[in-house]
Amino acid sequence: MPLQFDEGVLRQLCDLDCALPLLTDRIKQSLASCRQVALFFKSRARVEESYARSLGEMGRDLMDNYSKGDGKAGSFLKAYQDTLRIHDSLAQQRLKFAQRLNEMGEELSHLAKEMEKTRKQHKDTGTRFERNLQDADLTMEKAKARFDTTVEELERILILKEGGNLKDAGMHNSPGGHGPEGNRKKLGKAIGKGAGLFKGKNPAQMQKQEDDVRQRMSHASDAFRRAVLDAQSVRQEYFNSQLPKILRLLKQCADEVDLGTQYHLSRYAYLYETMVLQEGTTLAPVEGLDATTLGLKAVAEQIDNRTDFKLYMQNFIVARGNVPRGPRREGLYEEGYLPPLPPHVLSSSQNYNNGNGNGAEDSSRSLKATFGVDLTDAMMRDGDEVPKILEVCTEAIESKGLTTMGIYRLSGTTSAVQKLKAAFDQDVDSVDLDEDAWADINVVSSTLKLWFRELPDPLFTYALYPQFMEAARTDNDRLRHIRLHEQVNELPDANYAALKYFMSHLHKIRAEEKTNQMSASNLSIVFGPTLFRQPPEGGGGEGMTMADLMSFQCKAVETILLKYEDIFI
Template sequence: MGSAGSLKVGGNGLEVKEDVVPVGFDEGLLRGLCEMDCALPLLADRIKQSIASCKQVAVFFRSRAEIEEKYARSLTELCRTTGDVYSRADCKAGTFVAAYQSSLKLQNSLAENRIRFSQRLNEMSDELLGLAREGEKLRKMHKENGARYQGILQESEMVMDKAKARFDATAEELERVLVAKEGESIKESGMRSGGAGSSSGGNKGRGIGKAMTKGGLLFKGKGAASMQRQEDDVRARMAQASETFRKAVLESQALRQEYFNFQLPKILRLLKECADELDMGTQYHLARFAFLYESTVVGEGTLLNPMGAPDDGPGLKAIFEGIDNRTDFKSYMQNYAVARGTPRGPRREGPYEEGFLPPLPPHVQKGESNPNQVSQQSNGISNTNGHPSGANNNLPTPLPVSQAPSSEGYSVPGIPASSGATFGVDLGEQLARDGVEVPKVVEKCAEAIEAYGLESMGIYRLSGTTSRVQALKNALDKDVDSVDVLSEEWSADINVVSGALKLWFRELPEPLLTFGLYHQFIEAARYENDRLRHIRLHEQVNDLPDPNYATLKFFMGHLDRVRRKDSINQMSVSNLSIVFGPTLLGAPPNEGGLNLEHMSFQCKAIETILEKYHEIFVEEEESAGTGAGTATLEVS
């Protein structure tokens, strides 16, 4: 039975204790109890009440713990089943599913807090029941001690009463002996006087008769010597009875003094301390319950609304506010044709005579370019790269990146490389500025994902929180070298890193596979024969500019490592191609940037390149390194 105290949160966030009630014993109250004849039953009944109250509080804690545990486990089961059902149902994806899953995770955290609260309540209930059992034990022990001392005192008083009665009886017997002896003396003196006057003789006769009556018949016929012996015997017995009575009185006085001056105050103190300990223990656990309940509610409030604390993550409201319905719908549009097939609707264009409207003017006009160069690019011989090419390599050296026209003459707006930005900057300009073969942002994000995200369910398919993705983008744009993507700040939610990498590819002024080779890639992806499709796509990959080829090779190697964990992360080659098909192989601006009819071929092209990653990139370089020369793929 420990000391009573309550918990509170100090300035340093630690739990400290303070007294709920002042500790100490009221000596004046003890003196008042000692003066009462009913002190023992009073305290015994008070302890009985305290034990009953303690047990009732313990029962309340136990019942409340059962309610909390049932609620928490029901909430946990609801979150689990809801997540499973949602994953199997045909529901929205994108930022909505990310926010929905985050909300389920947050509610699961609330359930865990309630489980801990329930466990604490069970512990307090057990402690209170133990306190009540200890109180019953002490009450019984001290009550028995008090009854035992009272019995000893009563027994001593009975012994004293018996000794007094024995002394009184002996005293009466001595009185009778003395009276009888006095009467015998008067009789003898009358007989020696020889007859006095009639009046005096009559008086003496009455005195003798009175003495004989008082002495009784016990002394009839006894002489003076016999009377003397009897007197001596009675006096001896009276002295013994007097001594016994005196000892009984002294012993009773000593026991009474010890009981009232020592034993009774001691027993009353112990009983009062037992009652106080029960009362303070019950009050302490009630105060502890209040603190734990308050802490649980405040903790839930902090989870629901962190009040701007960066380490606590977004609150429930911020999670749902992060849903980007517009982005989700655009992603749904891009993936719809792949997932459900391209639906065939009414013809959009046709002869004017048949009632069709004239075609709409293009939204993006082609810029001025060299027609010969455009023709050469469309034939797949636009550059002389360091990687193998399937066309003639005897071409003029291309212009520097800053002077080279865009693919097929499209004017591709972008952020100047001189700004130091990472997102929205032309790939070639970015690599030339940084003096690297692969963009730093791609290397950093891929390294973090391979370190922490290869076994993350739905990596690249699930999106991170929009605000966090934007924050990582801003940090990389500000100074890509100073950002540690592997740190817990960013890698704690690996979907934020994957979302930033996808955003970097989407914001490229020109897709990674270029506008100039878009139709060639689409036509190559149309082949139903796997081998022929692989060869044609291999040719188009070799025709990519050096920056695009190096970046594609690095990124396909990264995706190859991701898809090798598809049994865990559920991101197969097909799923990855659905995510990156429209991004890496985007339609030219004059086609609106989105071609639903080509979407399945965009995904098929990326799927084939990823499946044949080793044949296209690894084996080709190995054969080139052994002196095999530049491989030329020919199809009859």
């Protein structure tokens, strides 16, 4: 854009007798155009801001709805979240664009306001100088009229003094006359004045009258000469100095408005192009420039439906542990690993083997059974605050499986799990999980989950099940945390101690989620149906489907795990 002042145009303007109104009208047009462009920027900003905010709110609402629904997890969830994240990034870019458009609109409005004040100021200055010139011309015309009047009066006196005819005196074409009509008017006036001009006057009086007229004519001539000189001086100053200066200032004002409007239009084009290019690189990053981000297409292509389905099968098998299953292909116990006998059978066996050391030993072991024993009964029996099996299994998992991919989500071999269960039931103190037989850490985790499922009264007791479900249904995160905390405090001492110990363990598992992929959400899916079981009489789940119950069970476990430090520490 040319920024230098065009002196040639200024010289042309100075030669025009309509330069001042020409420039003021042109500036008015420029200001109107400037305001229109400012209005365009502000209107476009409102459209962009509304679109951006709607786009951002859409992403947040959809993510909330998805988290409350039964949508897929795994790679699909990550791709869906990345898709919404990309849209949120687009919304942020649009918001910045709208903000800059608003700023440009305000700048143009301010420019138009300032230039309007400048235009009025220079226009008033030019009008004032024009008025001064007109006043000088008017003064000169009045002085000329007074001079012409005294000249006519002196001519009549001289004509009458010489005895001339009054009509001849009136017919004299005076400098102030303009055509026959003017002569006729002056003729009547001259006759009227001449008729009584020297009536009854002697020559001395006539001479005195002549001298007075000559003196007045001399003063009128001097005044006329000064008025002409003043008018010429004002005219010369106006056309040679003031008018060029005013025209220059007005032309600069017009140029500033025009160039400012053009600059902001060019800036708008640049910002728009930049924003569109940014959106393009966000949707499809240029290879080699930003390897850390994925485009929309690449995000969709990363969905691995086959792996997602495998993970879903594994999670479904674990999470639906309390749902009736179909018949098994293999029996629960292989040959050589039979389940422990019930206590009443062992008692009979002891009586039968009275005097036999083996019978007494079997009875002792039955009293130390691990699986299927109520937590409060086990605490009173063993004197341990935390069940031994819980300590042994969690310590083994923390030492060998803390970073294992899918720990607790992947199941161990059924036969190995049953062998380890039998070993715990036989003598929990003699079980050594460092042996090669238990090298698969998933066998240990599956055994621990089985122990939780076989508790006669779940970790979250039947008695408190309705209250836990009611608290889990609370939408507000803070209020749900408080209500669940209250119910945790209502648990029996044995259940509370076991829960605190186990949540500390899961807190450590969750801390390694980048490696083991077991977030609080994934852990809650595993342990929600495991630590909660609906009471046999169905209390706390009226009107809800199995899917709803499972959802609230998982929500309760997830909230307690996320707020572990607040609740227990």
